[in-house]
Amino acid sequence: MATLLLTTLGTAIGGPLGGAIGGLIGNQIDARVFGPKGREGPRLKDLTISTSSYGQPIPRQFGRMRVAGSVIWSTDLIESKQKQKGRKGQPSTTVYSYSASFAIALSSTPVDRLGRIWADGNLLRGAQEDLKVGGTMRFYRGFGDDPVDPLIAAAKGPLAPAFRDCAYVVFENLELGDYGNRIPAMSFEIFADGGDETVSLARLVPAAVLPPSEPPLAQTRGFADEGGALASTLAAIDQVIPLVCASGHEGLTLATRALPEGEVMTLPPQLARDDRERDENRVRQRAGVPARTPAALRYYDEERDYQTGVQRASGTREAGRELMIDLPATLTAGGARQLANDSANRARWQHETVTWRIGELDPRLTPGSIVRQPDAPGYWLLRSWEWLDRGIALELERLAPSGGAPRASDPGQNLPPTDLPIPATTLAAFEVPPEAGANPAQPLIFAAASATNSAWRGAALYAVQGTALVDLGKTGSQRAVTGVLEAPLGPSPALLFEPGAEAIVALVAADLDLAETDRDGLTAGANRMLIGGELVQFLHAAPLGAGRWKLAGLLRGRGGTEPAAAIGHGAGAPAILIDDSFVPLDPVLVPPLATSRVAALSTGDTAPVIAPLANAGLSRRPLCPVHPRVDSAADGTRTYRWTRRARGQYRWEDSVEVPLVEEREAYLAGFGPVDAPHAVWQVDTPALALTAAERAALTAAHGPGPLWARQVGTFDRSPALLLANLT
Template sequence: MATLVLTGLGTAIGGPVGGAIGSLLGNAIDHATWARPRGRTGPRLTELRVQTSSYGSAIPLLFGTMRVAGTVIWSTDLIESRGRAGGGKGQPTTTSYSYSASFAVLLSARAIRGVGRIWADGKLLRGAAGDMKAAGVLRVHSGGEDQAVDPLIASADPVTPAYRGMAYAVFEGLALADFGNRIPSLTFEVIADEGAVTVGAIGAACGPVTGGGTATLDGFAASGTARDVLALMAQAGSGWWAADGDTVRWHQDGEAVLEIADPGVSAPGLDGAARQRTTAPADTVPGVVSVSHYDPARDWQAGLQRARGLAGSRREERVEMPAALGADAARTLAEAMLARARTERVRRVVTLGLDGMAIVPGRIVRVAGETGRWRVMEAAVEGLAMRLTLVPVTAATMSVAGTSGRVAGAADERIGATLLVLAETLPLDDTLLNQPRLTVIAAGEGRGWRSAALLWSADDGASWTPAGGTAASGIVGIVEQAPGEAPATLFDTAGAIVVRLARGDMMLTDADEAALDRGANLAVAGDELVQFGRAEPLGEGRWRLSRLLRGRRASGRMATGDAFAVLDGETARTIDLPIAAMGRTVRILATGLGDGAAVEGRLRLSGTSVRPPSPVGARVEPMPDGGAVVRWTRRSRLGWRWIDGVDVPRGEESERWAVTLDRGGAVEERVLDTAMLTLTAAECAGGPTMAVRQQGMWGDSAPLTITLG
């Protein structure tokens, strides 16, 4: 500093008096550096840009709480992983690829307390509760002096430093599918200190200062030279710095006032009058003062507050403050800067004798016989006189309200555990299957749930087969109240289902007859496929479903306590299984981000998806000789819409019927190729029962039971 150099030089040449003169000259030079903030000082708001590993990138010293991007200091290449799904009998195997990366990001050039939320491409990657929204492991090194080397980086580079005294974060195996298979633009909510931090504490960490402002900031990112940082602190703290020996001292309004006199005469060695007062033109005051800052109400993103001055001035002064300030504080700061610019248009020069050498820049003085207080901007020795340049002390600015504007922060949604509903139904698209199909509908306990990886086993867990991932989050719940029996051929207007959905944000809607005809509002409840035309909310996630179409696609029936899920093409994930799995219990394992352990679901695979539906429409036609002709109607796995008005396609290789005739314990099996059976009078005696099953390519249908007599 000039003060130190010239004080030492002056003492060596002229003793104590020379030292005093040197100190004053040094103060005058240092004043140009420290005392008065320039029009735009400090680092630009670069902390939110895409992080870079460019050589020489500035690493800020963080204080309080800030949102910063940091600098990538180490990374691996993208890591490719393969996954396979399918591959059952007659089906191709699907190979999928996923990508991840491991990398480290330097956050602060001083130690921190921890990291809160993390944003990736503007969306939350890590929530306030510390939950990751994408697969991967995060480790935060806070920058302590005993900080160890990160084990992942050390395994790749044995000579890597521990970066002690510097805080950084390491991502291991971060899944990149949500980010276009690239490392996303990351920003971190860094908690460097507990609570707000004072201007004085920041200044003390950045340079040899004495004292400091008591004004507080929610956070600050100090980078650049110490001069720039201290100048910003002067603006933020409504005070000023001035050199004082080998330190820089903080001054602010409220300090002790020194009384001085202005003799108003020429001093020895000076030309002209000693008393001077000047006022700069009004247009030197900016018309607008803008303060850029980080706004906590906007998730620490950049905000801008303005103070407007004289309408005729076109000059705008902008200060980019790398500090976390609320909108009110930033607006008040802009108003204070504008008020200071207005006040400091006035300059007052006072010339004193050598007894004024004790007065240094930064002191507050009062001139005898005049009102107001003045700040010493410059102190210069000219001849045998001390010339002081003064500016008025600006009165404190009243707090001014600001606005953060419309805030649309990234949603911090809980993920929660995976919820599974499993079902086996005939295909909804009239596909003729050659192997059984399992349908998986999944959701999460939290609305932030997105997907889970699936495995299946049909041998009680002896082996597991990857099945890819779930579909989009579905609407799932349980049946709290099941309806009574009703035909599948008419609207059930008397019955109703009460369901409780898994989350309060899950919603159901009504559907008119045209929408129902197109397949809207189809749900699986237990063993039944049902459509509902009316959905009435009952509160707390409960819904009453009415105007029902029951037993769709020859399905079974539901009961209270059964699982419930809406079926549609976006949320249903189907898994084709081998024929050998029919009759076995299939186990499904799902693993999502919110699952501490894999979630398991089980379903006995009956073959409903590949077997023909049971026949219907039993008719017994008595014959004159006491015999009877028994007829029934075939149903098919195909043609459920019945859009052409003719008989539905058979859907099997041939039409074959297995009939079991039970006459009081005497059981007889018959195989027919038509949907009718003629019985003699003797065969009808005693009221026997018949069980009729259609034989399909992959199994028999459920029976139609007919009682004669």
């Protein structure tokens, strides 16, 4: 009855807001007259997903919240396909990828700023405001002068809506490969209307009459008003944070219940005892059954990424089903525990009421005032007053004494998704020695892309042709294990396993790993690392911290790279682990020339990352001949001989001829510097015969010098093998 009456009265005095406050006052009176009953306020929601239903209300958001939002505009999925070359002899495949553009409304009230964004539980946008996948994002704060989004305007034309007075986000060409090629379930961290502070009634009910120094709602860091009757929202708050609703000469006022600043007014003594006893009996009849003590509070836990949390009041466990309060607010665990304790403490005291009869009403006494009795301890709330024929009856409710100091509380374990900054791409392009069975005519050109952390999602590769970039496909999200030599690696004859040899390598990322192997693993080709132009195998790998590794037990000059091993490498030489993370490059677009360049571009790159082709021609260059020897005849003729090797044929089987691999067998022998010889001979067998007179003529004309031989391959010449020094 009081609810209906005061709702009507409040509407007449203060309009819709007055009706809401009047209804709240009526609820409080009815609860005291007819006994306590359950109140239905805004329900606490678990983390929901974005919806796109017509008629779905867009809630008002206050403070810091995590919201799902509503999809208000979207395009169809955009399909793109790309043919990618297979890795290490695998067939090429056609890869389809999808993206979409869409807009999601977040709040019907302005939003100061946008924080993190979750998609399918993973971070789509981190705390550093970086998108983890490809695409662009635009954020509109929800003011009346927000412009029309250009993408929506292009799609809808002159009738494109601006969605003013609604905070929303627009994603343009958001890549969906990480989300099953569909728009993912998204939620947004928003900071609305003073989101770095606590929420106040002035923001929640801007049309209400509030005290000049109205404090914020205790412990409340954010609040979601999902719509519906304002009275139900205020009633939900009143369960945890008591509100005082009163009507007076200023109209309907609303405030949180708190002790006034300064001295609390003490009531004058009561009138005759008989009148007091009659009033006290009437109050006991109205009091009804004491309210159940709320045992727990459900809320949004700020310390657990706004997931639903529960804090229980101390000492409230009872038999049967416990009374739990839902508050759609963002709180800390300690703040929620304090509110739960305060609610339970108030419930234990709120049934203690007194009617205080006085003869004259002080104008400072109004419903909602907090007073003291002259002959009783504690503070009392003046709920209402009534004019009687013999004085004025004040209805007082005992305020709960302080519950003591706040108690610490644990929000529980949180497993937040990794929030790493999107790193820039590191890129290397190179040729590698051929493996057994490889096509001898096919250049083995690869790209190795990596980054400093696992947030890197891959990059697009391009061949640099003048000022143009020609598409080469994508790297995929697997990072290559790359780095540099931290200390020089000396020369090696590359003949035997070197158990005492060591190399210090600094990888590009601390979370990249190297593994150990055994000698059987070395024989099978494990742990191969390209250092400069040399292929090295290592037996042991020991981490030194911060991405630094010590490689020990080296097998140098593998795959015919003995010439590079004989020179050694300085600090800073590139080091790349040979594994399946490499991307094969088309030799038509990236020819095996030292002038070829490759570019990479990823989400974390502000400009294309360009790398020159290293070891150009290595995969099709014949191997250096070996085993130089000389036969001398009685007439002084010397026959210089050598043994050929073949690309990809590194296992020398007994009694098996090494295959030629090249189109024909041919060698170039020379005397003097390799780059500018004094004399050359072309032969088709691995032998060169020089008489004593020929040798004497060479030294007489040019002086002492080296005699060498190179194999002439289909595409290149091998490094030179020293046969002898002619003197």
